[in-house]
């Protein structure tokens with residue numbers, strides 16, 4: 110029942126974190142925390158930390174807690190107890206070593222998936238509190254090296270992957286060339302003014318998964334959509350700065366993204382299958398810019414595909430007949446309620462759909478989101494072992510026959526691939542776009 | 557001596573306790589409201605009456621959320637505990653008689669044996685919560701001394717209240733303990749974690765609004 114718990118403060122070595130720790134003094138730590146508590150800590154911080162009745166009802170919401178044999182340190186409220194609570198109680202006078210541990214907890218033991226919000230009777234938002242810790246870390250310059258590198262890329266290039274402007278354009282033209290072998294009249298319209306749709310993607314797409322841009326172009330073509338992609342920075346909708354606590358840079362990124370769409374006089378933005386990018390555009394970045402809702406209509410790919418099928422814009426050459434299951438990504442399901450639309454598209458395009466349990470708003474996070482996968486190799490083992498429940502959940506769906514997992518989110522893809530490999534599940538992971546691309550009638554423009 | 561203390565607890569101290577409770581509660585909510593206006597404008601921008609109430613409704617309804625269904629024992633205990641906690645002091649015949657003597661107002665009261673049983677349910681609830689804090693590792697990890705003190709602060713006025721009611725040995729002293737501890741409990745509500753009573757509608761309502769109006773999802 111009560112096995113003895115490890116109480117060590119051992120932290121995983123990380124250049125970014127250790128480097129910062131070497132530079133910091135306790136005085137500086139205290140000062141930064143005090144400033145942030147005073148300037149940015151408002152009623153939410155106060156009420157959340159003061160009304161939590163320590164009931165532990167949120168514990169079982171968290172995949173880290175469940176997967177680490179219910180180690181109490183991974184319970185959502187326990188993450189606050191190990192980080193913000195002492196900072197507030199001691200008015201910032203915590204040690205540098207304490208900050209290293211707090212940094213590791215906030216960056217790598219919480220996916221900001223907001224599942225625990227739905228389990229706490231008070232709706233206490235642990236992800237908000239963990240982001241607050243990350244904000245403190247950011248202001249201390251103490252951020253895991255790998256994710257900080259992507260944040261640097263965002264600052265320098267306005268995209269996540271150090272993609273240069275000409276590389277971006279080259280990639281689009283290369284994908285257009287490739288696609289024209291298959292569909293001779295296909296175009297990837299660059300810089301078209303006044304199109305119905307501006308399609309934006311995340312930095313890793315041109316870098317590692319250019320095939321996805323190809324597929325999107327084929328779908329746009331088949332549905333007869335009037336669309337365009339920008340040739341300038343602003344094409345990348347992703348946002349690691351949102352997760353490193355760099356709110357200023359996050360706001361700048363979202364501004365460029367929105368302004369690019371406005372410069373092109375596009376009617377709305379359609380975003381590729383990514384969850385965190387959607388959160389940053391729909392829910393977080395817009396707020397930092399003072400927009401209650403995004404300043405122009407924008408939808409996630411799931412909703413866009415749903416509309417195309419609902420309006421009969423796409424016709425099918427075949428149905429996808431490998432039995433499959435769906436992983437509901439946190440940021441578009443708990444973040445935007447797109448779960449029924451995803452199922453609509455699946456039922457249109459696939460023959461055998463098997464639900465995993467829990468599902469919809471209650472689905473377990475992939476373990477990669479919230480920037481955790483972006484903290485890189487030092488934390489990979491901990492991340493994958495911290496999501497054994499996901500493996501169990503997938504294995505149960507597999508036992509019912511599912512051989513493919515649809516994950517309409519880039520982060521989820523990365524996270525699930527690692528889990529499938531580590532736990533030897535032998536399942537294939539696909540985007541919704543992969544399935545649609547495979548099944549639709551590609552040749553004719555269907556009007 | 558006993559009489560003077562009784563007079564003090566029944567008279568001036570009761571007023572002080574009520575003042576601290578209502579004044580303190582008003583102050584805490586108002587101060588938080590002001591702070592939210594200044595630093596968390598987002599709360600007001602996104603709040604939606606409909607979705608706030610939808611969420612509050614699901615979380616005040618027994619077994620209205622998935623987590624309550626996952627923990628049926630905790631759910632039953634928590635609901636019985638809170639319901640009895642409110643009903644007993646407000647609808648106890650002894651309290652109503654005192655109020656009638658003072659101001660000549662009264663309202664229906666609970667049968668004494670029911671009130672007695674409900675009192676023990678509150679005490680048992682405190683025992684259950686305390687046991688949970690000792691036995692369940694995650695709850696124990698989260699627990700600090702103040703959590704036990706809060707449970708004690710609730711149990712004492714209820715136990716001493718029945719003690720006085722049943723006129724068990726030394727019941728006059730129990731009466732004094734009852735009055736003093738109940739007044740202390742009232743006074744600490746706004747300033748401890750018991751303020752969850754004040755902030756529950758706000759935190760739940762805010763999250764309900766964010767989930768319902770912005771994220772188009774359920775939060776229960």
Ligand code: HEM
Nearest residue numbers: 162163164230231634638641685706707710750752753756
């Ligand atoms: C409208 C008023 C109130 C609401 C909505 C409310 C709601 C809650 C909720 C949702 C919990 C979380 C865990 C659980 O379900 O047990 C809780 C716990 C608790 N409440 Fe309340 N409460 C209210 C008033 C009070 C009052 C007036 C007291 C005491 C004077 C109180 C004492 C407690 C205690 C001691 C716990 C913690 C149980 C533990 O130790 O785990 N509550 N309350």
Ligand code: SF4
Nearest residue numbers: 171219220222223225
């Ligand atoms: S990972 Fe998700 S469930 Fe766990 S603490 Fe973070 S937001 Fe809550």
Ligand code: SF4
Nearest residue numbers: 161162164165167229
């Ligand atoms: S469920 Fe809510 S109140 Fe209970 S420990 Fe978790 S965060 Fe605190």
